[in-house]
Amino acid sequence: MFSSIRFKVVAAIVTSLVLGGAVIIWFIAAAHDETLQASAAGATRTSIAAFERLKQDEIRAIKGVMELIATSPEYRRHFAARDREKLLEWARPIYARYKQAYGFTNWNNIDLDHKQFLRLTKPEDFGDAITRFNVSETHRTRDVVAGLEQGGQGFALRVSMPVFDQATLGDLKAGTLVGIFEIGTNVTRFLEMMKEQTGDDYGMVLRKDAIDPKKWASTRDYDKLRNNWDDQKDIVVAHATTADEHLFAYAGDTRRIPATGAVLELLERGGRHFVRSAFSIPDPSGQKQAAVVFVLHDVTEPVVLATAVRNRVVGAVVVLLVLVLIVVIGVFNRLVVRRLNAMVETATLVVGGDYQRHIVPSANDEIGQFERLFDQFREIFVGLAESASDGERARKTP
Numbered sequence: 001m002f003s004s005i006r007f008k009v010v011a012a013i014v015t016s017l018v019l020g021g022a023v024i025i026w027f028i029a030a031a032h033d034e035t036l037q038a039s040a041a042g043a044t045r046t047s048i049a050a051f052e053r054l055k056q057d058e059i060r061a062i063k064g065v066m067e068l069i070a071t072s073p074e075y076r077r078h079f080a081a082r083d084r085e086k087l088l089e090w091a092r093p094i095y096a097r098y099k100q101a102y103g104f105t106n107w108n109n110i111d112l113d114h115k116q117f118l119r120l121t122k123p124e125d126f127g128d129a130i131t132r133f134n135v136s137e138t139h140r141t142r143d144v145v146a147g148l149e150q151g152g153q154g155f156a157l158r159v160s161m162p163v164f165d166q167a168t169l170g171d172l173k174a175g176t177l178v179g180i181f182e183i184g185t186n187v188t189r190f191l192e193m194m195k196e197q198t199g200d201d202y203g204m205v206l207r208k209d210a211i212d213p214k215k216w217a218s219t220r221d222y223d224k225l226r227n228n229w230d231d232q233k234d235i236v237v238a239h240a241t242t243a244d245e246h247l248f249a250y251a252g253d254t255r256r257i258p259a260t261g262a263v264l265e266l267l268e269r270g271g272r273h274f275v276r277s278a279f280s281i282p283d284p285s286g287q288k289q290a291a292v293v294f295v296l297h298d299v300t301e302p303v304v305l306a307t308a309v310r311n312r313v314v315g316a317v318v319v320l321l322v323l324v325l326i327v328v329i330g331v332f333n334r335l336v337v338r339r340l341n342a343m344v345e346t347a348t349l350v351v352g353g354d355y356q357r358h359i360v361p362s363a364n365d366e367i368g369q370f371e372r373l374f375d376q377f378r379e380i381f382v383g384l385a386e387s388a389s390d391g392e393r394a395r396k397t398p
Contacts, residue, residue, distance in 0.1 A: 103189060110180040142173060274299065
C-alpha cells in the first residue's frame, strides 16, 4: 500500500496542506504577538507619560510650599542663627499640616557644609553628612533642584532649595545664603493614581545594594507592612497596586531596563492574561537608575480573541484537508487509477490469449497518450504472437 502512487500522492497533499496550515497558524500567532507587543509598548509609554506628569505636578506643588516657607522671616532668622530649638518649635506645626495635606515625608534643613542641621522627622538625629546629588547641586548652582532618588530606607521625590537671609517672594535669592532647605515625598502613591488613569497594575522595585536592610525593616514596620526584604535576591518591591507582589518578581538585571521602557513577557494569573513591561526612573543626576516600575497590562480579551481565531483556522484547515482529500482522491481515481487499472486488465487478457481486446484512449491527456502508445505495443505483441503461432502450425503440417 505504501508504495502505491495513490498513497504517495495523498501523502504529498496531506503534508502540503498540514504545512500550509501550520504556516498560516504561525503567521496568525506572530501577528498576535506583534499586537500584544504594540499594546504593551503603548501601555508603557502611557505609564511613563503619566508618571512624569504626576512628578512635575508634585514638584510644582512642593516648590510653591517651599517658596512660602523660605520667605518667612521667622524661618530665615532661626535658620541663619542656627537656633535649632526655635526653628523646630516654629516648623513642627507647619510640617504636620503639610504632611497631612500633601503627604510630605521629609523636611530637612542642611548646613552649607552639607551636615544635617534639623530633620523634622527625627529632630534628635542631626550632624550626619548629606551627600545627595540634589543637595550638592543646589549648593553649587544656588537654584532649586528636584529629582527622584533612592535613599537608605526607600525611594522619594526630593526638592532642594537655597535659603537666603533676605529672600522675598519677588526675589528668593536676595541676601546671603544661609543653608539648604529640602522636602521629600513618597512617590509610590503615584502608582495608585496611575492605576486609576490607565486601569493597569504597577509595582515599583528598588535595588537592595542601595538600601540599608535594617532601615528597610524599620520603615516597613512603621508603615505596618510585611518585611518583604527576602522575597527576591537583588530587588525589593517598594509598592504595588495589587496584593500579589509575586507578579513583580524579576530574575534579570533591572539595571538593563531603559527609561524608555521594555516589554518583558506574557503572564497568566487566575485565568487572566497580562503583558508585563517595565521602565526605569533615573536619579537627579541622570547617571544612574533610581527605581524600576513594572507595568501589568491586561490583554485577556485580545488573547481570548486570538485563541478563538486560531481554533477557527485549525478547524478550517482540518475541514479543508478532508474536502481536498476527498476531491483529489476521487479525481485521481477517475483520471489515473481507473485508466491504469483498465490497461493492466487489458494487458493481462491479451497476454492470456484474448487478442481481440483493444485499449481505447479515454481522453486527450497524458494518460490518453499512454493508452494510445500502450495499444500500439498491444498490436505489435499480438502480431508477433500470431506470427509465431502461424509458424508453429506450418512446421507441424506434413
